Amino acid sequence: MKASAFVLLLSGLALAAHAQPNTAQGELLRRGELTGARPSAKAQMQAATRPANHASDPAQQHLLQTDVNLAQTRAEELPNLYERFIATTREERRTWNDQQWDVAGQVLARLNQRYEQVRTELPLEDRLLVRSFQGEFHTLRGARNVKEKLD
Template sequence: MKSAFIILLAALPFAAAAQTTQAELLRRGELTGTRPSARSQARQTAPRPANTASDPVQQHLLQTDVNLAQASADQLPSLYERFIATTRDERRQWTYPQWDAAGQVLARLNQRYEQVRTTLPLEERLRVRSFQGEFHTLRGARQVKDKLD
């Protein structure tokens, strides 16, 4: 019991370094569900490249060929579910560039979610938020594990 406490205590600096601030997540487009600031609304009015389904990483992670810019609100919870299922299955073999690519796919999912979230029932919004949180937890756990190794 005492040795487990010592290990946890030793891991605290690494866990703190792995934490990402809410502002940083908002800047990267990985945290949604909050009210958009004036700055983020200004970014939304700027022209964006279309979220085409030609991205092979996106196709693999979502297990389907879908244009996220045109995905309906009722499609999003199942897309998030497929995304997190693939992440759970493959995370142990992923390198940092693969985690970054998955983070970019999540950011695209989150962009569409932000546009249509008000049309989803509360239960579905909670499911989506839990999937978003799980991804960041898995990513952070991987970073801590690599620091400890």
């Protein structure tokens, strides 16, 4: 019974996100975590103080399943990196704590930052694919929060 209620709640969460793009989506837009969103001044300052080469970040290497410098990643490589990121998230999400979700969110923010710089070079199909991966991450993270509240 609990599992079926969780599945219904999860599917409702995804529908609600599409039906009401208000405060939650607005917050993600402000933080620059959704496709096409302009990074906030705070995010731009953090990016400026961050080293240009993130390839040495072990969490990023793990989540993307490769060692890559996102600042130099070509546009056509990004959909594959998002796919690797979400595949790792799907596999490991059930064992993640809050800190691990935050680290994954930071890696996603870096991916999104590079995507924002090169997205016009991608065909519409790839941009939609990236958008769906971004949305899936936030849905999985939201579902975890709902599950914690139910338990």
